[in-house]
Amino acid sequence: VDHARHPAAAFPALADLAGRLGEVPGVVDVAGPIPSDDGAAVQFLAFVDSSAGAERPVADVVADLREVVADPAAADPALAGTVAADTEWHVGGPAGLVAELGGAFAGIDGLLLLVALVVVFVILVAVYRSVLLPVLVLLTAVAALCGAIVAVYGMALAGWIQLNGQAQGILSILVIGAATDYCLLLVARHREELLVRADVGEALRAAVRGSFGAITASASTVALALLILMASDLNSTRSLGPVAATGVAFAWLAALTLLPALLRLTGRAAFWPTIPSPER
Structure with a gap:
């Protein structure tokens, strides 16, 4: 077997690499090396602790594993000259997928939030x-998002949930959308009342009073439906x-507390230039 082209031929040295992979904090156990039938590939199975009480995030463990396999000879001198320098190493599986998803969503959180706010503002101006x-x-929607972020951070800090980039990205859009929806219901009812009350x-x-029932029913239905995700076997989906x-709970709370306070402070001027009044 040509060692330069078939990494499985370096089986003894690769067995030593398994021990090096097992030393990465967060890795529970390593199985392998498992060579392919043609000897052109080798697989290791690294079991990563992804429980809620894990000492390290999965993404950090995957990053360390990739650092080890990026230069196996540096990680284990026994591999020097045994495996070809152009041999490709990849970290995949569920842990690799979670790390990639987290990185993808984490990089677009700010952009998603900015686009959502701009789009919502344009729609509200038109409406x-x-x-x-x-x-x-x-302002009400952003306040609801801030409150939800603080609450979720506390839940993660207490070990109740395992956060990931996917959940963080979805939270921003969900809260902005839900809070805006609940605010629309309240503002519509407020406009109607201003037309008949001085x-x-x-x-x-x-x-x-008139919109409380509809807003509460909507928020509770959505929140209960989302909690069903806790029955999922996937940690990323379960924590979502x-x-x-x-997020929905804080959207409901902000729409029924903060927005009425802001509307009371601004009075009828909030609707300028089409100010509703009993005379109109």
């Missing part, structure tokens, strides 16, 4: 034909359930 009201709605405070209280449900 309300007002400048201040869309700003109030977006006092802004009374109109706002009536609007909150409580993360997303927490």
